[in-house]
Amino acid sequence: MSRQDPKVLLIYPPNQLMDIEIPRPGGTLSLLYLAGALRDADIEVNLLDATVGSESDSLQDTFFRRVMQPNGLTRIGMSAGQLRAYFEKGKYDIIGISSIFTSQTRMALQVARIAKQVNPETLVISGGGNAQALSSRFLVSGDVDLVSTSESDNLIVHIVRAWQKGSSFDNLDAVAFLKDGQVVTKPVRPETICRNLDELPIPAWDMLPFGKYDNIGFSTRSNTPGVEPSRYAPIMTSRGCQFRCLYCHNSEEKNPTSERGNIGHLRLKSIERVMQEVEILRSLGVRHLYFEDDSLLAKKERTTNIFRQVTEMDMQISNINGVNLAHFAIPGPEDKLVPDQEYLEIMKQAGFGEFVFPVESASQRILDKYASGKLDLSRFDVVELMRVATQEKGMKCLVNIMIGFPDETEEEMLQGVELAKQLIDAGATYVTFFIVTPFPGSKLFTQAIEGGYLSEDFDPDRMNWKNPVMRNTVVPPKRIVELRDWAWEHVNTPEYVQSRRSHQIGG
Ligand code: B12
Ligand code: SF4
Structure with missing residues (x-):
């Protein structure tokens, strides 16, 4: 362990699923932004998608191996033994676990436990909407030292720097930790959140195990028969949403006193920044973009512009989340709304x-x-x-x-x-x-x-x-x-x- 040159591992945990669910690899943007930020700060970082395993693991031994668990869910990804061996070999100082899905809580905590078993000195941190909302559970498990409570594109570097200095987490904001057995939650300061999305680090897409994803052999994000698989990657042109549905994370994130920070409002990247990202993805062989914005279609002119430019690059587009039917409505006769044919055509x-x-x-x-x-x-x-x-x-x-x-x-x-x-x-x-x-x-x-x-x-x-x-x-x-x-x-x-x-x- 070297406080001077820390070694960080960011990990997407294995997954547990109902037998009717299609397994999907990790690779969401969360850790890609964090890896990008760490790299920009010259901090050594590795990325592991434990659903598909490391280079030495085969897909048969990870992604395609479905192991029934006592809870009735099947587990895919690296086994406890494979994870242990990986951690032992890597000798990581800090292990960061993504936990954005509540249904994967057990998987995230399992990774934390193994990390601590391998080396109790490793700083184990977690973040993502689920880790934040369940921060007490994470911390009381005894295997997670620190939970990030908000967007961490800036925070991740502060966490590593604090660890390097051996200083108390008390000096950080937007984190939760245990102090004298009690959960302490430090509020989010406005400067921790990136308001101008053009200032975000470039996600470290090049660290994704594309070769493995390609070999899965089906379009992992589409359930529809007939959708041809091609190299895909996630991209977001915005964060937040102009709505606040009660069942959505944005509902709790639109409030200056929110524990997650006031991050639910719609923030947009510039078109230049979006196209810069698309160019990077194209250079990595990506031909299919998954736009993962919460509200992709909110600004018609902007979206149209992005779509037009992406089309000219001969890239396929899908969207997994942010279609809002309200954005297809335009004024029609007698105070009614009618479908916006032009917008649909542009999407098509x-x-x-x-x-x-x-x-x-x-x-x-x-x-x-x-x-x-x-x-x-x-x-x-x-x-x-x-x-x-x-x-x-x-x-x-x-x-x-x-x-x-x-x-x-x-x-x-x-x-x-x-x-x-x-x-x-x-x-x-x-x-x-x-x-x-x-x-x-x-x-x-x-x-x-x-x-x-x-x-x-x-x-x-x-x-x-x-x-x-x-x-x-x-x-x-x-x-x-x-x-x-x-x-x-x-x-x-x-x-x-x-x-x-x-x-x-x-x-
Ligand atoms: C992409 C996505 C998917 C993809 C995931 C692809 C994959 N490879 O796994 C797909 C389509 C498969 C999917 C599926 C589902 N999804 Co989804 N999905 C999203 C979406 C739209 C984007 C996630 C993302 O990239 N965000 C952008 C990044 C930058 O933000 P972030 O993840 O929050 O990360 C930041 C911070 O949280 C923090 N952070 C995150 N991780 C870590 C780790 C560390 C160590 C630190 C320090 C910080 C940190 O820093 C990051 C950078 O700032 C989110 C909504 C959203 N806006 O987040 C929903 C969301 C995560 N999904 C949700 C849901 C409900 C589901 C499904 C259950 C839907 C369903 N009915 O089937 C399934 C569950 C899948 C599963 N594996 O269990 C909910 C989760 C709620 C919950 N508590 O579980 C969300 C929040 C949407 C919502 N409306 O509320 N989803
Ligand atoms: S992202 Fe969708 S569910 Fe969430 S607030 Fe916006 S419209 Fe509602």
Whole structure:
């Protein structure tokens, strides 16, 4: 161990999944920004995606090995033994673990335990929305020394410098740690957060194990048959969102006193910076960009400009998250809103062959209460939008509907099923019904704990879209599952239901 030349490892933990889920490798932007920042500061850093393993591990021994665990979830990625050997060999001073998914909490803590078993002196840190929201659990485990509570593009270097000096974490901000057995949370100072996104470090995409990702052999981010795999990478042109849906992390991040910092507001990179990033990705052989913005389509002119330039570079584009149907609505006759054909066309031309169509609910009351009222169904006909996108523009649209809000009635859920049916008839590829999950880090989580819908010691392993985790809901959990299963089969085409069943990736 050398305090002068610290050796840092950043790691995406192995994954645990339901048997119907498609395994996906790590490689999210979180650690790529941190690795970029450390490298810019001349700090030695390695990146390990434990879902696919290190260079000496085969995919058969990691990504494709599904091991059933006692909790009923299958685990993929490096085994405890492989991780131990890797840590022993690397002799890392600091190990940073990404924890953005609650459903992967156990995996993150397992990595921390192994790191501490190999060397109790290693500084083990974790960050990401989940680690922050569950900071007490992480710290009380005894295997995590420090949790970052916000964006850490600047903070990560401060953490390493503090470790180098052997100084107390008390002098840092945006971190949580144990002091005399109590959790201490240091507030986020505004200067810790990068307001001008052009000043962010360039994500260290070159450290991703692209060779392994290429060899997985299927498009790991798309469930749709027929989408050709090509080298892909995540990119974000913005952070935050102009909405604040209660089930989303942004709801708790729009507030000057938020523990995660006031980071939920929409911040944009300049187009020049975005194109610089695209050039870098292209030089790494990437041909398929996954735009992971929370609200990619918010600024039409800007997005159009980006799409046009990317198209000229002959790159494929997908988006996994940030489509908001409200952005396709333009004023029409009699105070109604109509689909923005031009915007859809631009997306299509940019290679946007498919996108997620997040209706969320057919009940305006639910949309207003939980989803920022982002859609006004009395003014905007989403079935017509579906028709235009699929039948006129030839795009694939995958519908998401949420059911099981605490006070949602069965009648309101059935409204959603009816709308889903109409969307399929209008051309949707398929509809997925997600059971509402109050993820830690969202306002819904806080409300669920306060309202007695979730107990303080809830099991993170159950935090997935298949399981109702809330109790005391107006429609009981058992009935929500019945309705979901019936609705999925009732709404989707028999061919789709059959193909999902045969591939074990249904629902
Ligand atoms: C990309 C993404 C995905 C991709 C992930 C691809 C992959 N390779 O794993 C896909 C599509 C597969 C996906 C799936 C899911 N996702 Co998702 N996803 C995202 C998304 C849009 C972007 C993540 C990202 O890159 N952010 C940008 C980076 C820069 O921010 P960051 O991750 O927060 O990292 C910063 C800090 O947190 C901190 N930090 C992070 N890690 C670390 C580590 C250390 C050591 C330190 C010091 C700091 C630190 O510093 C970073 C830089 O500033 C987020 C939303 C969001 N805006 O974050 C949702 C999000 C993470 N997903 C979410 C959900 C719910 C899911 C699903 C459950 C959806 C579903 N119904 O199936 C699944 C779960 C998958 C799983 N493995 O379990 C939730 C998570 C909530 C939770 N508490 O679990 C989020 C927050 C969205 C939301 N609306 O709330 N997702
Ligand atoms: S529109 Fe999407 S990203 Fe924005 S707050 Fe709502 S759920 Fe979150």
